[in-house]
Amino acid sequence: MMQKRIIPFIFLFALSFPFLGIVAYKTIVAVNTSSSTATIYVDPQTSTGTAGQNFTVNINISDVNDLYGWEFKLGWNATILDAVDVREGSFLKDGGDTFFYPKINHTEGYALVDCTLLGTIPGVSGNGTLATIDFHVKDRGECILDLYDTILVNSAEQSIEHTVIDGYYYTSGHDVAVINLVASESSINVTVENQGTYTETFNISTYYTLLTDPLIGNQTITLEPGANTTLTFPWTPPTYGRYEIRAEASIVPGEVDTADNIKTTVIYINGGGESSGGSYSRKLLR
Amino acid sequence: MKKVILASVLLMTLVLMTPTFAQPAAETWVMMQGMINSYGGLPVAYSWCGAYAKVGEWAQAHAFWIPLDLAPPLEEPSMNFTYCFYAARLVNASVIELNYTEVIDFYISGIWDVNKFTFEYADGNFTMTMEVIVDDAAGNLSVTGNWTDFTIEITGVPSIGGTVMFYYITSAEPIPMGDVTGPMGQMDNCVDIWDLVHVARAYGSTPGIMNFDFSIDFDFDFEIGLGDLTTIAASLGEEY
Numbered sequence: 001m002m003q004k005r006i007i008p009f010i011f012l013f014a015l016s017f018p019f020l021g022i023v024a025y026k027t028i029v030a031v032n033t034s035s036s037t038a039t040i041y042v043d044p045q046t047s048t049g050t051a052g053q054n055f056t057v058n059i060n061i062s063d064v065n066d067l068y069g070w071e072f073k074l075g076w077n078a079t080i081l082d083a084v085d086v087r088e089g090s091f092l093k094d095g096g097d098t099f100f101y102p103k104i105n106h107t108e109g110y111a112l113v114d115c116t117l118l119g120t121i122p123g124v125s126g127n128g129t130l131a132t133i134d135f136h137v138k139d140r141g142e143c144i145l146d147l148y149d150t151i152l153v154n155s156a157e158q159s160i161e162h163t164v165i166d167g168y169y170y171t172s173g174h175d176v177a178v179i180n181l182v183a184s185e186s187s188i189n190v191t192v193e194n195q196g197t198y199t200e201t202f203n204i205s206t207y208y209t210l211l212t213d214p215l216i217g218n219q220t221i222t223l224e225p226g227a228n229t230t231l232t233f234p235w236t237p238p239t240y241g242r243y244e245i246r247a248e249a250s251i252v253p254g255e256v257d258t259a260d261n262i263k264t265t266v267i268y269i270n271g272g273g274e275s276s277g278g279s280y281s282r283k284l285l286r
Numbered sequence: 287m288k289k290v291i292l293a294s295v296l297l298m299t300l301v302l303m304t305p306t307f308a309q310p311a312a313e314t315w316v317m318m319q320g321m322i323n324s325y326g327g328l329p330v331a332y333s334w335c336g337a338y339a340k341v342g343e344w345a346q347a348h349a350f351w352i353p354l355d356l357a358p359p360l361e362e363p364s365m366n367f368t369y370c371f372y373a374a375r376l377v378n379a380s381v382i383e384l385n386y387t388e389v390i391d392f393y394i395s396g397i398w399d400v401n402k403f404t405f406e407y408a409d410g411n412f413t414m415t416m417e418v419i420v421d422d423a424a425g426n427l428s429v430t431g432n433w434t435d436f437t438i439e440i441t442g443v444p445s446i447g448g449t450v451m452f453y454y455i456t457s458a459e460p461i462p463m464g465d466v467t468g469p470m471g472q473m474d475n476c477v478d479i480w481d482l483v484h485v486a487r488a489y490g491s492t493p494g495i496m497n498f499d500f501s502i503d504f505d506f507d508f509e510i511g512l513g514d515l516t517t518i519a520a521s522l523g524e525e526y
Contacts, residue, residue, distance in 0.1 A: 068483055068486075069479050069483035070479065071482075071522075099486060099489075099515045099519075101482075101519040101522060103523065112522060114478075114482055114522055116479065116486040117486060118486050118489040118490070119486070119487070119489045120487060120497060151469075151478065151479045153479055157467070157471075157483055157484060157487065159469055
């Protein structure tokens with residue numbers, strides 16, 4: 001068998017037990033170092049990120065002898081992740097000039113990456129990085145970073161036996177977001193979502209800017225991971241005019257992705273202004 | 287009533303007597319590679335012939351051969367030597383047909399160029415000279431014997447005969463370029479790292495230099511280079 005595959009099943013549970021990922025990584029490293037067979041693996045074994053952020057993984061190789069050319073496919077869940085860049089690692093380049101060619105299929109969620117040395121020169125031996133891949137987190141979730149169809153070729157154009165270790169990604173950390181904001185002449189509806197992996201308790205505040213950011217209201221909620229809710233803030237515009245409404249979710253401890261904690265919308269109150277006023281037209285602008 | 291019956295019988299007879307022809311597929315691609323055995327009835331020392339065509343639309347065909355009298359001497363490798371070969375190139379195809387006749391399985395006719403190339407190597411450098419044998423001459427490539435043999439007949443050039451080593455016909459989609467080898471050292475109907483490595487090993491080589499092979503010089507510039515690697519790269523991952 002030219003290729004053996006080790007699937008880090010234990011990482012499937014890493015979402016619930018983040019530290020298990022570290023334990024599994026060490027175990028797999030120990031297995032690999034006890035064998036002289038080359039190993040091609042995703043590094044780090046477990047990657048985390050939050051929606052809107054980027055993260056990077058390396059495709060590394062260890063214990064290889066006379067590597068002249070390599071090919072791999074790396075697959076992911078395209079609804080969660082997108083590869084934004086694939087770069088050649090330094091391992092083969094250290095042996096001479098190379099030809100590197102990545103192909104990314106954004107729709108199906110995989111990259112086919114090939115690299116070879118050039119000319120009648122020997123291959124490269126040892127450990128190193130074959131390629132580096134930058135991912136953009138499109139949405140929260142988890143998926144295997146599936147390393148498959150791997151081929152290692154030596155300078156005699158023969159196959160190099162090797163093992164393969166997949167990687168694993170999951171959305172992690174503290175992350176809350178305002179995902180929708182709808183304003184009317186009588187209320188502000190703010191939809192917030194917990195995009196992290198911990199239950200969060202946080203504040204949502206709404207403001208308008210006609211005056212110096214007068215506070216419309218302030219509510220405190222607790223959300224389970226993945227849950228969202230819409231809060232209603234009763235509001236009476238003090239007068240006609242154009243208002244920018246801003247909703248803010250407070251930053252929870254440990255939160256990195258804070259850009260989506262604030263959302264704004266614009267409402268235009270045309271005509272009267274007091275809630276007790278008679279008929280007047282209102283036009284909403286977003 | 288009799289007239290109606292008679293007309294019906296005549297119509298049915300006409301229908302039954304009308305020969306039926308298999309409708310050709312809307313799009314058919316053909317790839318063929320072979321070795322030239324004879325040039326003007328004499329054996330050749332080295333050769334390669336390849337054709338790639340979309341039936342009825344376009345074709346490219348090339349042939350390279352070294353007659354015995356031009357074969358390089360079998361001696362110790364030297365930095366200074368001369369390497370000569372003939373090259374035939376289909377310039378423009380006018381007819382590209384499968385099953386052209388009962389005996390011709392594949393047929394390309396058109397305008398051909400035939401040149402004789404000489405590479406003079408001296409101390410690591412080379413000079414290339416080209417002698418025109420025929421220019422824009424009418425000619426054809428005929429594959430016969432149920433895809434076992436082929437001949438190339440070009441006006442003003444001795445007859446070229448050879449053996450088909452590989453052919454592939456498909457109506458599914460274009461045949462990807464770049465499958466030259468596989469893990470077993472043979473074409474494996476897939477363009478992958480095996481092909482890339484095989485061409486990369488010949489990177490920088492020219493005719494007469496170790497690892498140069500006409501079959502991997504996809505851009506026919508007589509040097510294995512980035513253009514040839516890029517041809518493979520464009521089809522990486524494709525199967526046929």
